[in-house]
Amino acid sequence: MALGSMLLQMKPEAEKNLRSRLAELPGVSVEERTPGGELVLVAETEDLAALHKLSREIEQLPGVLGLYPSYVTTEDEGE
Amino acid sequence: MEFTRRDFLKAIAVSAAMMAAGCGNKRDTTKGPVDQKDAEKWVKGVCRYCGTGCGVLAGVTGGKIVAVKGDPDCAVNKGRLCVKGILLPKIIDTPDRLKKPLIKKDGKFVEASWDEAMNLVVEKFKEAIANYGPDSVGFYGSGQTFAEETYTMQKIFRAGIGTNNVEGNPRTCMASAVAGFVTTFGADEPMGTYADIEAADTFFLIGSNSAEAHPVLFSRIVDRKNSDPNVKIIVADPRKTRTADIADYYLPFIPSRDLALMNAMAYVIIEEGLTDEKFIADHTEFMKGASDKLTYEEYKAFLQDYTPEKVAGACGIPAETIREVARLFADPKRNTMSMWCMGFNQRTRGVWANNLVHNLHLLTGKICRPGNTPFSLTGQPSACGSVRETGGLSHILPAHRFVANEKHRNELEEIWGVPKGTMPSKPGYHTLEMFKAAVTGDLKCLWVMTTNPGQSLPNLNYYRPGMEQVFMVVSETYHPTRTSELADVVLPAALWMEKEGVYGNGERRTNHIAKAVEPPGEARSDLETIIDFGKRMGYEHLVPFKTPEEVWAEYQKCQEGTDMQMASYRRLREGHGFTWPVAPDPDSSPETYIRYAEGYDPYVKEGEGIKFYARKNNRAVIYARPQIDAQEMPDAEYPFFLTTGRMLEHWHTATMTGNVPELKNAAPEMYVEINEEDAKRLGIADGDLVNITSRRATCKFKARINGRGKPMPGLVYVSFHDKEDDRLINKVLLDAFDPGSKQPEYKVCAVQVSKAS
Numbered sequence A: 001m002a003l004g005s006m007l008l009q010m011k012p013e014a015e016k017n018l019r020s021r022l023a024e025l026p027g028v029s030v031e032e033r034t035p036g037g038e039l040v041l042v043a044e045t046e047d048l049a050a051l052h053k054l055s056r057e058i059e060q061l062p063g064v065l066g067l068y069p070s071y072v073t074t075e076d077e078g079e
Numbered sequence B: 001m002e003f004t005r006r007d008f009l010k011a012i013a014v015s016a017a018m019m020a021a022g023c024g025n026k027r028d029t030t031k032g033p034v035d036q037k038d039a040e041k042w043v044k045g046v047c048r049y050c051g052t053g054c055g056v057l058a059g060v061t062g063g064k065i066v067a068v069k070g071d072p073d074c075a076v077n078k079g080r081l082c083v084k085g086i087l088l089p090k091i092i093d094t095p096d097r098l099k100k101p102l103i104k105k106d107g108k109f110v111e112a113s114w115d116e117a118m119n120l121v122v123e124k125f126k127e128a129i130a131n132y133g134p135d136s137v138g139f140y141g142s143g144q145t146f147a148e149e150t151y152t153m154q155k156i157f158r159a160g161i162g163t164n165n166v167e168g169n170p171r172t173c174m175a176s177a178v179a180g181f182v183t184t185f186g187a188d189e190p191m192g193t194y195a196d197i198e199a200a201d202t203f204f205l206i207g208s209n210s211a212e213a214h215p216v217l218f219s220r221i222v223d224r225k226n227s228d229p230n231v232k233i234i235v236a237d238p239r240k241t242r243t244a245d246i247a248d249y250y251l252p253f254i255p256s257r258d259l260a261l262m263n264a265m266a267y268v269i270i271e272e273g274l275t276d277e278k279f280i281a282d283h284t285e286f287m288k289g290a291s292d293k294l295t296y297e298e299y300k301a302f303l304q305d306y307t308p309e310k311v312a313g314a315c316g317i318p319a320e321t322i323r324e325v326a327r328l329f330a331d332p333k334r335n336t337m338s339m340w341c342m343g344f345n346q347r348t349r350g351v352w353a354n355n356l357v358h359n360l361h362l363l364t365g366k367i368c369r370p371g372n373t374p375f376s377l378t379g380q381p382s383a384c385g386s387v388r389e390t391g392g393l394s395h396i397l398p399a400h401r402f403v404a405n406e407k408h409r410n411e412l413e414e415i416w417g418v419p420k421g422t423m424p425s426k427p428g429y430h431t432l433e434m435f436k437a438a439v440t441g442d443l444k445c446l447w448v449m450t451t452n453p454g455q456s457l458p459n460l461n462y463y464r465p466g467m468e469q470v471f472m473v474v475s476e477t478y479h480p481t482r483t484s485e486l487a488d489v490v491l492p493a494a495l496w497m498e499k500e501g502v503y504g505n506g507e508r509r510t511n512h513i514a515k516a517v518e519p520p521g522e523a524r525s526d527l528e529t530i531i532d533f534g535k536r537m538g539y540e541h542l543v544p545f546k547t548p549e550e551v552w553a554e555y556q557k558c559q560e561g562t563d564m565q566m567a568s569y570r571r572l573r574e575g576h577g578f579t580w581p582v583a584p585d586p587d588s589s590p591e592t593y594i595r596y597a598e599g600y601d602p603y604v605k606e607g608e609g610i611k612f613y614a615r616k617n618n619r620a621v622i623y624a625r626p627q628i629d630a631q632e633m634p635d636a637e638y639p640f641f642l643t644t645g646r647m648l649e650h651w652h653t654a655t656m657t658g659n660v661p662e663l664k665n666a667a668p669e670m671y672v673e674i675n676e677e678d679a680k681r682l683g684i685a686d687g688d689l690v691n692i693t694s695r696r697a698t699c700k701f702k703a704r705i706n707g708r709g710k711p712m713p714g715l716v717y718v719s720f721h722d723k724e725d726d727r728l729i730n731k732v733l734l735d736a737f738d739p740g741s742k743q744p745e746y747k748v749c750a751v752q753v754s755k756a757s
């Protein structure tokens, strides 16, 4: 399993639509909204490659300005 | 309720993200790395990649770096990283990691002992110096070495061998910014820091795709914009990049016509009375060349050729838009920060482009106050700290001194304990000259360290045979690279947190990297190799160092009495980076936010206000610099502009990022971006194979239409990260260079575009 948290920066007007798009992605949860208007996401995937692929998908959603990983672990992948 | 290991990891993940968002608890930031429980120990360092200089913490378990996170106490990134940073552990244990020295024998590399390899290096260097003189050898270093490494190597070359043939790859990325700062303000490096981002209302981003090349800085700009609807962003770039997604004004100017654009902005600022006349009168003077003074009136007369209406057609920007952005830039109620990068610097008139953006700040007095600064972004993690500051280019000496200045040379000779007159007064070869001398046979031995000119020089087909011909030593972490394959000796180098040292980023921040793990096999730190070389060459007296800290202590002596005193090693070890000057006491004085300004800069006394003290008359220069086009503009035969640059996932020649599967898979090969209209006209569809041909070479790429970057009509774009022969785009580029900075023009040349059969 790979688990990572990321900060998602977006155009403010895109938030509503983005939240619903994110809700459709398996393994992704919106954990917090920072006072600066960024979303804290946690994503869980089978492995790191899948986590990265998922991040790329999120990055390309309309209204996303940047996605910044804050923490990644593959602890129980036995790497 | 059960709290599983997964819940625990998730909690850590969320708290790391909150910390990166600036929502962590207040901590004493001088107390070293945060306490983390998910690795045996966490060691403080700096990201290995871009000039942003993000602080990182490396999690070590079982003698290996198993994780990296952003250092929440580092002012640069406050815990945030981009995708490259978080995947740093993957650059260490790679299949191409070099673990033993290699010597080329009969065209094949064979493993050798360090003794054998170093003896050969020293024999060849001594032989060349004896037969052809000291200028027959050269060093080509990098903005990725540690400061201690370049400092020591340039000392050996200058005070030992007796040549200024000490160069480095910052010549190819930052030299025009250096010359811009020096000609306008008398000294290199910006007056502002990244902290200006949070105080700026208007951002003028030109020749910079920070969304991909400096992602964490971009995130700070986005935060600033999202926090205040009054913040406005101007992005000027012939290629619409992801940076332009946040632009209020996007200016796709015709490549190389930004000189006219900025002169037109200056014209509007003066015409509409948006200048700060008191600032101009008190702190500036006008010039048109290195010594030709102008009056303010003569400067105004010069600008008559650059009314927005006159330049609109040539720039490709409507006159009214030029007027609007000039007004926004100069609005007295707003703070304005300009940022630029390679789009400005890698040009035959890169120095002038730098002068012209400084002009805009000087005319409006938007400088040396929070949120008001011109700011040059750097490409490499330590182009400033390890090259511009240590004397790592052929015309400069440590602590912003100049080779051509006798007093400067004498000061160093005294510190180094060598007789007056030891150091040669003639600047050495600049980068393209050095590699040309390898082609012509004038250069006999070349030592390349932590860089990959076999892939990164322009017009490669001309320079690569020279690299093959010269006796070339390559200090590298990985093998083969497009340079090490041409070497005679390859020396295995410890990487990043396998050694201790200091990096200096683009905002004058000096930060310390601790050793976290042992290098593999027989790889060793470049400093160790350099000291070994110095001793074997017979310059034991020049390298009395046992540790990087001892090198730093001597380097600090070179800084005394200059404008760039830095923090002591003790503070660097304990802290999270300090923006110099740290004076008068490197062991206790605070860092400096704004240079040249009273209340911030320790060298400006009370009552002096703003003082550009690096110039004799304390005045910065507003230059009359005319529009001059790039050397090779499109014509009937080669009708397209070609420009090159970087993408988020990869870094430079991808020797590191190409080893990270997640990054490699995300962008396995480079492609050519073509404007939709041009593609249609040429019958090219997305994914088609396309020839890009210049007067020098042809490369083949898949076409990308409406991808993450959208070039303006008539322009094609390729990232330079690909090492495959067919896609080695630098073969196609022109090796023209700026006459002042000697920086090559990577950003503009003329090409043909055709569908490949």
Ligand code: SF4
Residues within 6 Å of the ligand: B047, B048, B049, B050, B051, B052, B053, B054, B077, B080, B081, B082, B083, B084, B085, B086, B213, B214, B215, B216, B217
């Ligand atoms: S922005 Fe630059 S310094 Fe920061 S993590 Fe990314 S590559 Fe490293």
